[in-house]
Amino acid sequence: MKNKKLTLLFVFILLFTFIFSGCEYKDESQVISPSGENNLVVHFIDIGQGDSIFIQLPNGQTSLIDGGSKIYEDTLCDYLTKLGVKKIDYLVATHPHEDHIGGLPKVIKQFDIGKIYMPDKTSNTKIFEELLNEIKSKGLHITVGHGGDKIAEDDEFSYDIFAPNNDDYGEINNYSIVTKIQFKGVSFLFTGDAENISEKEMIDKNYDLKSDILKVGHHGGRTSSTKEFLEEVMPKYAVISAGKDNMYNHPHKETLDRLKAIGAQVYRTDESGTVIVTTDGSNIKISTVKSKSDSQDKVFIGNKNTKVYHSEDCGSLPKEENRVYFNTKEEAEKSGYKSHEKCIK
Ligand SMILES: [Zn+2]
Ligand SMILES: [Zn+2]
Known part of the structure; x- marks a missing residue:
């Protein structure tokens, strides 16, 4: 009888210790919700040959890096509408090439826009003029982005600009605004179309390039993603945004070989469709969604x-x-x- 009481007491003590010790059971499906609340969710949207990356920041704000080509403006706007997006707090137009800014006039027309970041580089193309007109007609202003600038930060994340670090490049791609988002233990590097010259400058500037997820520069073109640069970034995952059977043959084999050599797992929008990365700051979940135009x-x-x-x-x-x-x-x-x-x- 005495023995049974003792056993009962022991079970109670054990139960109390367990409840109050702060020993928590974490269910990953609860930690990571698709809504973006308290998580960082990054959508590498499949818009053919071009770039468009939509970001739900852990504080509830949003960012869009590039808007793809004009022929995909509806695909992009529909995608954002379906997500319930009303406002884009930080819009980044990495550089004035059509496959990056083509869809932006419609995005600016259709959504509330906070700040717009662009490099100090103009273009005399029709689409660039259209973009400037749309910005003007909504009464918005352009913030010129340079390496070392900060877009946003709070206790949990920071959103920084690492490039451009020069104001005179021969190649427009090197004017690309390169950004890094660090959310607790997980980081993303978004390189636009930055090529080897800009990559070298970022290394020389001693930026903390190390990132878990790399948006591979210039659609996987061979003049970006040098061995030296990749060895600084050392990404676990590399995302390439390129169109199926594109005329530039992006991504190039040399780039894929270099990514393989550093052990990065590669995701390609031309093969997998939209790539969605969700993280709570420690776990990383990656899913892919084939777009409708793909199945057609x-x-x-x-x-x-x-x-x-x-x-x-x-x-x-x-x-x-x-x-x-x-x-x-x-x-x-x-x-x-x-x-x-x-x-x-
Ligand atoms: Zn491009
Ligand atoms: Zn470009």
């Missing part, structure tokens, strides 16, 4: 009048009303269409 596979676009077909990222696509879509090159050729030499290989 309307990759080649023919011109009904000239009977020439193009890749979807070609610079000389026919007007919407003159277009006919093909799933494969063979299908286009069988229908009597000839390939556009500049964009079809």
Whole structure:
């Protein structure tokens, strides 16, 4: 009898110790909710050949880095609308190339915008003019971003600019605003189209480049992601934003080999669709979502009048009303269409 009482007492003590010791059971599915609340969620949106990255910061604010090409402006705006986005607190237009700013005029028209960051580099293209007009007509201002500037921070995260570090580059890609987000123990590096010159400057400036997730520079082009740069970043995961069968053959094999050599796991929007990374500051969860246009596979676009077909990222696509879509090159050729030499290989 006495023994039984003792056992009971022992069980009680054990139970009390367990409850009040702060020993917590963490269920990962509860820690990571898809809403973005208290988490950092980064969406590498599949918008063909180009970049567009939507970020839900852990404090509830949002950021959009680039807006892809104009032909995907609806894809981008629909994606943001479906997520319930009303306001973009920090809009970053990394550099004035069409595959990065093409969709931004519509985004600015459709959503509330906080601050807009751009490099100190203009362009005389129609799309750049359109972007400036849209910014002006909404009464917004441009904040010029340089290496060393800070976009945002609170107790848990910081959002910093690492490049550009110069004001005179030969190549527009090197003007790209490069940013890093550090959320507790997890970090992201977003490099736009920055190439080797900018990468070297960032190394020389001694920025803390080490990051868990790298948005690979310039769609995986061989003139970005040097061995030296990758060895500083040492990403566990590398995300490449590129269009299926794009005319530049991005990503290049050399880049993929270099990423492999440092042991990074590669995700590609041309293969997997939209790549979504969710983190609570220690765990990292990656999921991929194939976009609708992917499953329809309307990759080649023919011109009904000239009977020439193009890749979807070609610079000389026919007007919407003159277009006919093909799933494969063979299908286009069988229908009597000839390939556009500049964009079809
Ligand atoms: Zn680009
Ligand atoms: Zn570019």
